[in-house]
Amino acid sequence: MEDFDVVVLGAGTAGETLALELASEGVRVAVVADGLVGGECPFLACMPSKAMLHSARRHRLCGGPDAEAFREAIAWRDEVAEHRDDSAHAEELARAGARLFRGRGKVSRPGVVEVGRLEIGWRDLVVCTGSRPRLPRILGLEDLPCWTSDQALSSPELPGSLAILGGGAVACELAQVYAAFGTEVTVVQRSPRLLSRESPWVGELMAEVLGSQGVRVLTGRSVLGARTTSSGVALELEGGGEVPADRLLVAVGRDPNTRGLGLEQLGIATAGPLKVDARCRVEGQAHVWAAGDVTGVAPYTHTANYQARVVAANLLGRRALADYRAVPRTVYTHPPVAAVGLTRERAEEAGVEVVSARVELSEVARASAEGERIGRLELVADAARGVLVGASALGPRADEWIGEAALAIRAEVPVEVLADVVRPFPTYSEAYTEALRGILRELRAGVG
Numbered sequence: 001m002e003d004f005d006v007v008v009l010g011a012g013t014a015g016e017t018l019a020l021e022l023a024s025e026g027v028r029v030a031v032v033a034d035g036l037v038g039g040e041c042p043f044l045a046c047m048p049s050k051a052m053l054h055s056a057r058r059h060r061l062c063g064g065p066d067a068e069a070f071r072e073a074i075a076w077r078d079e080v081a082e083h084r085d086d087s088a089h090a091e092e093l094a095r096a097g098a099r100l101f102r103g104r105g106k107v108s109r110p111g112v113v114e115v116g117r118l119e120i121g122w123r124d125l126v127v128c129t130g131s132r133p134r135l136p137r138i139l140g141l142e143d144l145p146c147w148t149s150d151q152a153l154s155s156p157e158l159p160g161s162l163a164i165l166g167g168g169a170v171a172c173e174l175a176q177v178y179a180a181f182g183t184e185v186t187v188v189q190r191s192p193r194l195l196s197r198e199s200p201w202v203g204e205l206m207a208e209v210l211g212s213q214g215v216r217v218l219t220g221r222s223v224l225g226a227r228t229t230s231s232g233v234a235l236e237l238e239g240g241g242e243v244p245a246d247r248l249l250v251a252v253g254r255d256p257n258t259r260g261l262g263l264e265q266l267g268i269a270t271a272g273p274l275k276v277d278a279r280c281r282v283e284g285q286a287h288v289w290a291a292g293d294v295t296g297v298a299p300y301t302h303t304a305n306y307q308a309r310v311v312a313a314n315l316l317g318r319r320a321l322a323d324y325r326a327v328p329r330t331v332y333t334h335p336p337v338a339a340v341g342l343t344r345e346r347a348e349e350a351g352v353e354v355v356s357a358r359v360e361l362s363e364v365a366r367a368s369a370e371g372e373r374i375g376r377l378e379l380v381a382d383a384a385r386g387v388l389v390g391a392s393a394l395g396p397r398a399d400e401w402i403g404e405a406a407l408a409i410r411a412e413v414p415v416e417v418l419a420d421v422v423r424p425f426p427t428y429s430e431a432y433t434e435a436l437r438g439i440l441r442e443l444r445a446g447v448g
């Protein structure tokens with residue numbers, strides 16, 4: 001049996017980043033990968049979806065035949081997704097000095113992972129096994145040939161009509177993509193609004209945006225059953241009515257991959273995400289760590305990278321604690337949604353005395369120059385401490401300028417200082433100046 005200082009289970013964003021960091025510092029590290037090295041993000045998720053959103057936008061702006069534009073979009077998507085060839089990722093690991101074991105890893109006993117018939121020993125184990133699409137319990141759904149985002153982002157097919165179950169990030173992004181190429185898209189969201197974890201106005205504005213691009217958005221509607229029809233599928237809605245479509249995309253969230261890893265051998269509960277402390281160590285364990293979607297903490301690529309860096313620092317003997325107060329949440333539609341920290345509603349629920357301000361982006365000079373009419377920024381401050389605790393935005397390039405709020409929240413920059421910052425004219429970031437001046441006025445007036 002070959003022994004390693006660290007064995008990493010899963011070579012997605014978290015596992016790859018961690019292994020590279022550790023190997024470059026001379027740690028003897030092994031990575032076990034049962035899928036593509038690099039994981040979901042480059043090949044199946046973030047990158048192909050952003051490539052499709054880019055092509056969809058271009059097609060909406062430039063026009064032309066849908067089918068031809070879609071074929072070009074697919075070609076671009078597959079190029080961006082490196083044609084699912086992970087050899088460059090595997091080579092980078094090898095160059096850094098990490099050992100790659102292809103296959104499914106499982107803890108066979110404390111200190112040992114088996115990969116097929118091979119056993120490898122670990123002093124520390126890091127679980128980076130990611131997540132998988134959730135299938136809701138709906139009568140008839142299991143028997144249908146439905147898509148998850150993986151299939152939607154692999155297929156060359158442009159359906160005539162598409163029903164999307166769910167109303168989160170995947171649903172909004174892919175609804176916009178398919179609608180741009182002429183597919184009749186219906187989104188069926190069970191919650192009262194799209195993007196249900198954001199402030200209510202965000203989901204309402206997103207529904208307006210998608211509606212204006214031809215997407216039919218049904219919110220607050222549950223699906224009772226699903227069946228195959230001669231032309232595709234049909235969803236039966238609670239309260240009456242059906243949604244027929246050529247294709248069904250299920251996008252109701254993802255579940256962490258904790259099962260079948262042998263973690264019970266170590267006394268780790270595998271129902272739900274792996275609970276980690278601020279150092280990303282699995283609760284109750286001295287030598288088992290976790291990073292990425294499997295922890296259930298803000299499931300984004302940037303979180304997976306961040307947690308991997310926190311684990312690496314701790315394993316290298318530098319005590320590092322994760323701080324999740326300012327992890328951005330972004331949906332890359334056009335215009336995008338970008339939020340960070342607490343929504344006004346969450347801050348109030350947490351008992352924070354809140355001062356908030358909203359600015360319509362149509363009031364910002366850059367929006368006039370670019371003819372953009374839709375957009376808003378809302379800032380939320382803690383009245384007692386005089387610092388920002390949250391920001392929500394929907395508007396042109398909000399995914400880029402949300403960084404200013406992330407820094408302000410993370411560094412606890414006083415609102416006084418933020419309001420005094422000079423921002424370039426004419427940029428969307430000038431919305432911050434207006435919103436911050438509003439908050440400052442209220443703080444000075446002593447209004448909570």
Ligand SMILES: Cc1cc2nc3c(=O)[nH]c(=O)nc-3n(C[C@H](O)[C@H](O)[C@H](O)COP(=O)(O)OP(=O)(O)OC[C@H]3O[C@@H](n4cnc5c(N)ncnc54)[C@H](O)[C@@H]3O)c2cc1C
Nearest residue numbers: 010012013014034035039040046105130292293299300301
């Ligand atoms: C359609 C879509 C679009 C997205 N877009 C964005 C975006 O724009 N921005 C963003 O920040 N996030 C986005 N995300 C989320 C992002 O993809 C994930 O948060 C990120 O990939 C998580 O990385 P990870 O390392 O935790 O998991 P993964 O990348 O899933 O890697 C886990 C790896 O572990 C492997 N594995 C599992 N079990 C075992 C085992 N027993 N042995 C060996 N290997 C194992 C799996 O095969 C997999 O390769 C998107 C997600 C989806 C679905």
Ligand SMILES: NC(=O)c1ccc[n+]([C@@H]2O[C@H](COP(=O)([O-])OP(=O)(O)OC[C@H]3O[C@@H](n4cnc5c(N)ncnc54)[C@H](O)[C@@H]3O)[C@@H](O)[C@H]2O)c1
Nearest residue numbers: 136166167168169170189190191196251252253299330331
């Ligand atoms: N831009 C990005 O960063 C990005 C893009 C896509 C996906 N992702 C990540 O991928 C993961 C999966 O995304 P997602 O959109 O599938 O999940 P999600 O959790 O973001 O949203 C799922 C939505 O489906 C709804 N829902 C749940 N059950 C339902 C049912 N039976 N019928 C109808 N609606 C139902 C919920 O109300 C929720 O709003 C998330 O963690 C997300 O953060 C991120």
